[in-house]
Amino acid sequence: MAQQGSAAGDTTPAVWREIAKHVTTPDYQYGGQLTWMAENDVTILVGTDSGVPGTAFDQLTLSMELYEELGFTRSSIIDMVTTGAAQTLGLGDETGDLRAGLAADLLIVTGNPLDDLGALHRPHRVVVQGAEYSQDELD
Secondary structure, three states, X not given: OOOOOOEEEEEEOXXXXXXXXXXXXXXXXXXXXXXXXXXXXXXXXXXXXXXXXXXOOOOHHHHHHHHHHOOOOHHHHHHHHOHHHHHHOOOXXXXXXXXXXXXXXXXXXXXXXXXXXXXXXXXXXXXXXXXXXXXXXXX
Protein backbone atom coordinates (compact mmCIF):
# COMPACT_ATOMS: atom_id res chain seq x y z
CA MET A 1 0.00 0.00 0.00
CA ALA A 2 2.77 2.42 0.89
CA GLN A 3 4.56 1.76 -2.40
CA GLN A 4 1.37 2.33 -4.38
CA GLY A 5 0.38 5.41 -2.39
CA SER A 6 -2.82 3.75 -1.19
CA ALA A 7 -4.32 4.84 2.12
CA ALA A 8 -6.01 2.64 4.70
CA GLY A 9 -9.43 3.81 5.80
CA ASP A 10 -9.87 2.81 9.42
CA THR A 11 -13.41 2.46 10.72
CA THR A 12 -13.00 2.15 14.46
CA PRO A 13 -16.33 1.89 16.28
CA ALA A 14 -16.83 4.12 19.33
CA VAL A 15 -17.26 0.94 21.39
CA TRP A 16 -13.73 -0.26 20.53
CA ARG A 17 -12.73 -0.52 24.20
CA GLU A 18 -15.46 -3.08 24.81
CA ILE A 19 -14.44 -5.06 21.73
CA ALA A 20 -10.77 -4.89 22.74
CA LYS A 21 -11.58 -6.58 26.07
CA HIS A 22 -12.78 -9.65 24.19
CA VAL A 23 -10.16 -9.93 21.45
CA THR A 24 -6.90 -8.70 22.99
CA THR A 25 -4.58 -11.53 24.00
CA PRO A 26 -0.92 -11.69 25.03
CA ASP A 27 -0.15 -12.18 21.32
CA TYR A 28 -2.60 -9.69 19.81
CA GLN A 29 -3.44 -6.10 20.68
CA TYR A 30 -6.69 -4.74 19.29
CA GLY A 31 -5.72 -2.24 16.59
CA GLY A 32 -2.19 -3.61 16.27
CA GLN A 33 -2.53 -3.64 12.49
CA LEU A 34 -2.74 0.17 12.60
CA THR A 35 0.62 0.39 14.35
CA TRP A 36 2.09 -2.03 11.82
CA MET A 37 0.74 0.02 8.91
CA ALA A 38 2.15 3.27 10.34
CA GLU A 39 5.53 1.61 10.91
CA ASN A 40 5.45 0.58 7.24
CA ASP A 41 4.59 4.08 5.98
CA VAL A 42 0.98 3.32 5.05
CA THR A 43 -1.15 6.47 5.25
CA ILE A 44 -4.09 5.98 7.60
CA LEU A 45 -7.39 7.84 7.41
CA VAL A 46 -9.03 7.76 10.84
CA GLY A 47 -12.76 7.20 10.77
CA THR A 48 -15.62 5.70 12.69
CA ASP A 49 -17.92 2.82 12.05
CA SER A 50 -20.87 5.19 12.33
CA GLY A 51 -24.25 3.63 12.12
CA VAL A 52 -23.40 0.35 13.83
CA PRO A 53 -25.00 -0.20 17.25
CA GLY A 54 -23.33 1.97 19.88
CA THR A 55 -21.62 4.31 17.42
CA ALA A 56 -23.01 7.71 16.47
CA PHE A 57 -21.82 9.96 13.67
CA ASP A 58 -20.22 12.50 16.04
CA GLN A 59 -17.85 10.14 17.86
CA LEU A 60 -14.63 10.55 15.87
CA THR A 61 -12.78 11.54 19.04
CA LEU A 62 -13.44 8.10 20.52
CA SER A 63 -11.85 6.52 17.45
CA MET A 64 -8.89 8.88 17.79
CA GLU A 65 -8.36 7.64 21.35
CA LEU A 66 -7.55 4.16 20.03
CA TYR A 67 -4.48 5.63 18.34
CA GLU A 68 -3.35 7.19 21.60
CA GLU A 69 -3.79 3.80 23.29
CA LEU A 70 -1.62 2.30 20.53
CA GLY A 71 1.17 4.81 21.22
CA PHE A 72 0.63 7.38 18.46
CA THR A 73 1.44 10.93 19.56
CA ARG A 74 -1.46 13.32 19.96
CA SER A 75 0.00 15.64 17.35
CA SER A 76 0.22 12.82 14.80
CA ILE A 77 -3.36 11.77 15.56
CA ILE A 78 -4.65 15.31 15.06
CA ASP A 79 -2.64 15.58 11.86
CA MET A 80 -4.14 12.31 10.58
CA VAL A 81 -7.69 13.70 10.90
CA THR A 82 -6.92 17.18 9.57
CA THR A 83 -3.98 18.05 7.33
CA GLY A 84 -3.04 14.46 6.55
CA ALA A 85 -6.59 13.49 5.62
CA ALA A 86 -7.03 16.53 3.38
CA GLN A 87 -3.75 15.87 1.59
CA THR A 88 -4.52 12.18 1.12
CA LEU A 89 -7.92 13.01 -0.33
CA GLY A 90 -6.39 15.54 -2.72
CA LEU A 91 -7.93 18.49 -0.87
CA GLY A 92 -4.76 19.89 0.71
CA ASP A 93 -4.91 23.02 -1.45
CA GLU A 94 -8.47 23.71 -0.26
CA THR A 95 -8.72 22.64 3.39
CA GLY A 96 -7.15 20.68 6.22
CA ASP A 97 -4.94 23.38 7.73
CA LEU A 98 -5.26 26.82 9.28
CA ARG A 99 -3.70 28.92 6.54
CA ALA A 100 -4.84 31.98 4.67
CA GLY A 101 -6.88 31.05 1.63
CA LEU A 102 -8.04 27.65 2.86
CA ALA A 103 -11.56 26.72 3.92
CA ALA A 104 -11.72 25.64 7.55
CA ASP A 105 -14.34 24.79 10.12
CA LEU A 106 -13.04 25.22 13.66
CA LEU A 107 -13.66 23.28 16.84
CA ILE A 108 -12.69 25.42 19.82
CA VAL A 109 -12.34 23.34 22.96
CA THR A 110 -11.69 23.82 26.63
CA GLY A 111 -8.13 22.60 27.10
CA ASN A 112 -5.34 21.65 24.75
CA PRO A 113 -5.81 18.39 22.80
CA LEU A 114 -2.03 18.14 22.49
CA ASP A 115 -1.99 17.68 26.27
CA ASP A 116 -5.23 15.69 26.53
CA LEU A 117 -7.30 14.33 23.63
CA GLY A 118 -10.22 14.42 26.05
CA ALA A 119 -10.35 18.18 25.41
CA LEU A 120 -12.02 17.32 22.11
CA HIS A 121 -15.00 16.10 24.15
CA ARG A 122 -15.36 19.60 25.63
CA PRO A 123 -16.37 21.90 22.79
CA HIS A 124 -16.63 25.57 23.67
CA ARG A 125 -17.47 26.93 20.23
CA VAL A 126 -17.70 25.68 16.68
CA VAL A 127 -17.25 27.80 13.57
CA VAL A 128 -18.76 26.27 10.42
CA GLN A 129 -18.55 28.12 7.11
CA GLY A 130 -18.12 31.38 9.02
CA ALA A 131 -21.10 30.87 11.35
CA GLU A 132 -20.23 30.62 15.05
CA TYR A 133 -22.09 28.37 17.49
CA SER A 134 -21.77 28.44 21.29
CA GLN A 135 -21.87 25.38 23.54
CA ASP A 136 -25.51 26.16 24.39
CA GLU A 137 -26.39 26.18 20.70
CA LEU A 138 -24.50 22.92 20.17
CA ASP A 139 -26.53 21.15 22.86
